Amino acid sequence: MDSSNRPSPPTERVVTILDFLAAHPHDSFGLSEVARRTDLSKPTCLGILTTLVDADYLLRDAQDKTYRLGPRLIALGHTAQESMRVNPAAREELRRLSVAFDTTAALTAVIDDRITLLELVGPRGHDVGDSAGRSAATRGSVRVGQSYPFAPPVGLMFVLWDDDALRAWLAKEPTIPLRTDSERLERVIHDCRESGYLVERMTPGGRRLYALMAGMSSTLPDELRALLGELISDIGERVYLRSEAAGGRQRSDISVISAPVYDHHGHQAMVVSLQIGRALTDAEIGKRARGLLVAARALTTRLGGTPP
Template sequence: MPALEPSGRVSPPTDRVIRILDYLADRPGERFGVSELARRVGLSKPTCLGIVTSLCDAGYLVRDTDKTYRLGPSLITLGHRAQESMRVSPAARDELRRLSARFGVTAALSGVVDDRITVLDLVAPAGARPGVEVGQSYPFAPPVGLMFVLWDDEAAREWLAKEPTLLLRKPLRTNTERLDRVIAECRADGYLVERLTPAGRRLYSLMAGMSAELPDELRALLGELVSDIGERVYLRDDDSGPRKRHDISVISAPVYDHYQRQVMVASMHIGSALTVAEITARARAVVATADAVTAQLGGVKPQRPKSIP
């Protein structure tokens, strides 16, 4: 999450370029003339024209014959290089594709980049609208991000020590029997299953791109969502029978580097009700995907993670 204090001098001209690119990126199916684009991003027409002309020259925008502008091919190259720098390889994407095809769900790889949870790669079934996209990011602070620290003692302690009031106006309960059970069971199984709640359905779409200064609506939603970090996690002891169906949001498993440090998370986005057997089958498939990506990175999976003391 970006710091509350600025880390250095800002560049207003650069901010104007970013505003244009971000606006067009949020509307990939639309095209805009200079006058309309300038009005929508709050720039003068001459300033906007100068920026889009330079971006077209560099291939970051394309000017169509009707004098409208859209994103250009140079951004594709830039995006691919960004993915490469974050260790997402074509082979890893193949693993996501297999996972997605097997269960008809969205599969993704995510990592913590500059203290924000960022979607690094994603594969969705044809015609599906996954609700998240590559490059989308979320604040990394309690109660969001448990799947990125659950497997590492030091990382978990650091995450739990983060100031949760950056997100909430009331404190979270972190030293609870429920959280202890979550840590023990998820480490034993090698995966994390998050429940789907009415508040959770709206949480991540509201959080995308947010900074530390969150709006009142999001703070209220987070307060509604959780007061104990472990309460949204599905545990086997919660079952009341093999036929009962549980509303599940996401199933995740860790990806490791050669130092046995977690570097990414492989996730399956569910968004529906599953039986115990269905949850188990999908969780094992996610773990297999995460293990395959770990192997591609030359990583080493810890054999017996220890509980947080």
């Protein structure tokens, strides 16, 4: 076995504890509970918790002897976001977008062949938000750092504007069985490149797809692949196209509107999105899309990027 790929059990135990506490950010746990929930012995667990407390990665309440996430993780998180080009200026751009349309704005990128949520900013006043403006509801179901397999049918928004990237993505083994309508996909590509953004409709399958796939590996169990195949079977079936819209006051259930952000090589670096989750008219979709494009251009400029 290649020693460079050999896992480290002690490190895995530290990660297990941090992941457990991160999954319960508003709770504190005693030693016995942490040991039980992470399937570790109490002596091993105590040693790890003590070291993490000493390094400020965790906090220990001296009265009830419980542990929770510590302040040093905040700095680490900010550093990680900076390394992925999510700086305060980018977050402010998302905040402006969120305020303008009273909904959640998100920034995502493909990292290590997985679609990863880099930042999420929700409207204030809808729920108790944190310092970045993310609502509790948003943080509960969709979390910064959450990732999804980057393979058809998930990830179209990252490849629509680049022929080479699109071909490489389509060549990947799909996460679920697909029946791709090539004629419709070509129409999707043409219309989205012409408009500069992608609009995804909200379908029963689409609502469940990301929840089922969040955090999973690219290799899904056969039973889950079959279930997902029943939920969504065509890459372009969830895309809303103006050319197919009835127009006027006709409303369509919209899930998300997305636009690309480019780096200085003219390559797509990230995607900025508006979470919709309700029915909109074509005019309402267009208004939000125009605001989204302004934000995407601003983010591209902050990266020193240029559209291809």
